[in-house]
Amino acid sequence: MGPSSTYPSVxxxxxxxxxxxxxxxxxTGAVGTLIRQMLAERDxxxxxxxxxxxxxxxxxxxxxxxxxxxxEELLPDAFNxxxxxxxxxxxxxxxxxxxxxxxxxxxxxxxSGYWRMDPKVPLVVPEINPEAALAHQGIISxxxxxxxxxxxxxxxxxxxxxxxRVIVSTYQATSGAGVAGQRDLERGSRAFLDAEDxxxxxxxxxxxxxxxxxxxxxxxxxxxxxxxxMVYETQxxxxxxxxxxxxxxxxxxxxxxxxxxxxxxxxxxxxxDQARELFAATPGIKVVDDLPxxxxxxPKDCAGDDATFIGRIREDLxxxxxxxxxxxxxxxxxxxxxxxxxIAELMVKNAxxx
Amino acid sequence: MGPSSTYPSVxxxxxxxxxxxxxxxxxTGAVGTLIRQMLAERDxxxxxxxxxxxxxxxxxxxxxxxxxxxxEELLPDAFNxxxxxxxxxxxxxxxxxxxxxxxxxxxxxxxSGYWRMDPKVPLVVPEINPEAALAHQGIISxxxxxxxxxxxxxxxxxxxxxxxRVIVSTYQATSGAGVAGQRDLERGSRAFLDAEDxxxxxxxxxxxxxxxxxxxxxxxxxxxxxxxxMVYETQxxxxxxxxxxxxxxxxxxxxxxxxxxxxxxxxxxxxxDQARELFAATPGIKVVDDLPxxxxxxPKDCAGDDATFIGRIREDLxxxxxxxxxxxxxxxxxxxxxxxxxIAELMVKNAxxx
Numbered sequence: 001m002g003p004s005s006t007y008p009s010v011x012x013x014x015x016x017x018x019x020x021x022x023x024x025x026x027x028t029g030a031v032g033t034l035i036r037q038m039l040a041e042r043d044x045x046x047x048x049x050x051x052x053x054x055x056x057x058x059x060x061x062x063x064x065x066x067x068x069x070x071x072e073e074l075l076p077d078a079f080n081x082x083x084x085x086x087x088x089x090x091x092x093x094x095x096x097x098x099x100x101x102x103x104x105x106x107x108x109x110x111x112s113g114y115w116r117m118d119p120k121v122p123l124v125v126p127e128i129n130p131e132a133a134l135a136h137q138g139i140i141s142x143x144x145x146x147x148x149x150x151x152x153x154x155x156x157x158x159x160x161x162x163x164x165r166v167i168v169s170t171y172q173a174t175s176g177a178g179v180a181g182q183r184d185l186e187r188g189s190r191a192f193l194d195a196e197d198x199x200x201x202x203x204x205x206x207x208x209x210x211x212x213x214x215x216x217x218x219x220x221x222x223x224x225x226x227x228x229x230m231v232y233e234t235q236x237x238x239x240x241x242x243x244x245x246x247x248x249x250x251x252x253x254x255x256x257x258x259x260x261x262x263x264x265x266x267x268x269x270x271x272x273d274q275a276r277e278l279f280a281a282t283p284g285i286k287v288v289d290d291l292p293x294x295x296x297x298x299p300k301d302c303a304g305d306d307a308t309f310i311g312r313i314r315e316d317l318x319x320x321x322x323x324x325x326x327x328x329x330x331x332x333x334x335x336x337x338x339x340x341x342x343i344a345e346l347m348v349k350n351a352x353x354x
Numbered sequence: 355m356g357p358s359s360t361y362p363s364v365x366x367x368x369x370x371x372x373x374x375x376x377x378x379x380x381x382t383g384a385v386g387t388l389i390r391q392m393l394a395e396r397d398x399x400x401x402x403x404x405x406x407x408x409x410x411x412x413x414x415x416x417x418x419x420x421x422x423x424x425x426e427e428l429l430p431d432a433f434n435x436x437x438x439x440x441x442x443x444x445x446x447x448x449x450x451x452x453x454x455x456x457x458x459x460x461x462x463x464x465x466s467g468y469w470r471m472d473p474k475v476p477l478v479v480p481e482i483n484p485e486a487a488l489a490h491q492g493i494i495s496x497x498x499x500x501x502x503x504x505x506x507x508x509x510x511x512x513x514x515x516x517x518x519r520v521i522v523s524t525y526q527a528t529s530g531a532g533v534a535g536q537r538d539l540e541r542g543s544r545a546f547l548d549a550e551d552x553x554x555x556x557x558x559x560x561x562x563x564x565x566x567x568x569x570x571x572x573x574x575x576x577x578x579x580x581x582x583x584m585v586y587e588t589q590x591x592x593x594x595x596x597x598x599x600x601x602x603x604x605x606x607x608x609x610x611x612x613x614x615x616x617x618x619x620x621x622x623x624x625x626x627d628q629a630r631e632l633f634a635a636t637p638g639i640k641v642v643d644d645l646p647x648x649x650x651x652x653p654k655d656c657a658g659d660d661a662t663f664i665g666r667i668r669e670d671l672x673x674x675x676x677x678x679x680x681x682x683x684x685x686x687x688x689x690x691x692x693x694x695x696x697i698a699e700l701m702v703k704n705a706x707x708x
Contacts, residue, residue: 061464169523169615171565185563186547193544209539210654211525211606211613213680214665216645222626222668231671244672248615249681250525252565253607259565261602261615272576279499292572299360302565313569314576317585318519318598320675326567 020047025087027051027062030179032088034337040065045348052078052285063219076100084174086340087111102138109140111336115232116141123236126216127284128155133346139342144229145335146170146258149308151237153327156278161266171259176331177202182255223250257299258331263316263324272313275323279310289313296327305330306338374401379441381405381416384533388691394419394485399702406432430454440694442464456492463494463697467691470495477590479640480696482509484697487700494697498583499689500524502614503662505591507681510632515620522603523611530685532557536609566605578603611653612685617670617678627666633664643667652683659684660692
């Protein structure tokens with residue numbers, strides 16, 4: 001479960017320093033681009049900002065607050081003067097660069113899957129376990145996109161009725177496989193409609209007008225790595241291994257926004273009206289739920305929004321204490337960039353309070 | 355639940371006569387077209403065949419066994435000389451024509467949703483409850499497409515371990531909304547890619563590159579009519595109201611073949627190996643299940659096949675006696691035309707045995 005790489009234990013991160021220089025690692029990717037936008041939009045405080053990426057992108061420029069900035073190569077010494085880095089890179093890149101940062105007294109908010117299950121690394125959704133972020137030892141992980149929206153939806157129900165079990169089937173967008181995934185869907189769809197061949201870059205099977213019931217690799221007794229993330233990460237975020245999760249992760253021909261059909265069983269019964277009130281009162285959640293008028297969350301309506309949308313709330317017909325609902329969220333935002341920036345904001349708030 | 359229309363009780367259908375004249379009602383539709391193909395392919399026995407459709411299609415011709423045949427208007431007296439009719443029409447048409455047929459001693463195998471829950475009407479999947487078909491009183495119903503593939507998958511597990519509960523999330527193709535639904539997906543997708551407007555004919559929301567978590571109308575406490583069909587029809591087919599079903603039905607941008615993420619809880623534990631053997635030994639089911647090699651059922655591979663495909667078989671991580679799997683089937687075939695023709699074949703076998 002845990003990562004095989006290690007990083008030095010650095011207990012001196014508490015209290016957290018004020019961040020003078022921040023950096024975005026993987027600044028040119030789909031999520032990196034959104035992180036740039038968000039830092040600007042949300043007026044994130046810093047004195048200097050740096051943009052790091054692989055050697056391939058180093059030397060190019062990225063836009064930030066209307067100006068072009070150079071992209072520097074991701075090398076150990078790049079972190080010499082950085083206080084806070086927000087990383088969105090492949091797992092193998094994060095395995096390498098996070099220790100470089102920590103050794104140089106730089107706190108990393110990491111979007112990758114590499115460090116999430118390390119016992120030294122807090123896994124944080126700010127609406128759920130902000131206190132965990134403050135107990136970090138240099139690295140703080142942001143959960144997998146399919147986990148984040150689910151645990152956010154679970155949070156008010158868990159507080160009110162203690163969730164024992166979750167059954168979830170996902171409908172995941174191609175943006176989860178990055179810009180190349182979205183391009184694959186667009187080009188593959190056009191080729192299909194024109195009866196032409198198309199060679200997919202990121203998917204093992206055609207995704208245009210098709211479904212792929214596999215995301216990630218085979219991980220555990222018939223479950224994929226994506227599915228096991230939803231199990232392990234949920235338990236870690238809630239700090240409760242007794243929450244059982246049975247996930248089915250499916251890639252669908254949608255460009256952006258993951259959707260999830262979720263059923264939760266709680267110890268204490270929660271009615272539909274209570275659930276609707278609990279959801280509506282939770283920061284980060286928007287309720288769109290009026291079936292008779294055809295109103296519910298759909299991917300086309302949720303892209304570009306930081307919220308997690310919930311609808312189709314109803315009592316489980318198969319269990320007394322069950323509640324079923326439908327949950328859609330922009331997986332590049334709350335599932336990635338938004339959550340990472342929110343974690344970084346927690347760090348700043350803490351620094352300001354010291 | 356039941357239909358509001360009625361039809362005369364006709365106990366004299368047993369024993370069943372030999373069918374001289376058969377008819378396809380709704381012969382020009384998507385399912386009607388497949389029924390024509392199947393009657394030809396499977397060499398269905400009859401002496402005379404008639405093709406009926408609405409006034410709009412009457413006077414046109416349809417092809418059958420390489421010849422053109424006239425389409426007659428669906429009127430009461432059209433059934434005067436018909437012994438067996440296979441109907442695939444909208445509910446409101448079936449409500450009207452089925453009593454016309456029964457009054458004229460014609461047995462109807464009806465694909466519509468209208469009569470399915472009538473206590474006088476058997477609801478039949480030949481692999482599950484063939485005996486029910488023989489106790490008919492003039493009308494025999496074929497289940498909804500999303501139900502048929504699920505109950506077929508449930509059958510061997512129910513026999514081996516008694517299913518108590520089913521949680522199902524569907525990924526339903528646009529062909530479930532007929533030829534116009536498939537056309538909507540194609541034209542809507544092309545328009546989307548070309549950044550043009552498109553007005554959908556059959557869907558309340560755009561389906562291209564989107565998901566619609568509603569199929570049918572609001573029916574019961576937050577559940578749609580499509581979802582409640584999966585509940586009621588499953589119980590009726592198995593003759594067991596104690597089977598609890600919690601469905602979520604979602605339309606996805608796939609042209610043909612419904613997919614379902616299914617979790618069943620059984621009284622007696624069934625292991626993955628047992629389940630795989632049970633599925634493989636069930637007529638009508640094909641197992642495609644090798645996750646490490648990326649092998650599982652996908653809509654693009656299942657169209658045009660009469661089988662129900664099952665893969666991703668694994669133990670539920672959230673319940674001791676749970677089993678999760680992924681199920682794909684051509685909803686126009688086993689979900690409609692194939693099942694109706696199989697029911698008609700049951701009638702013929704019975705007639706031959708008298």
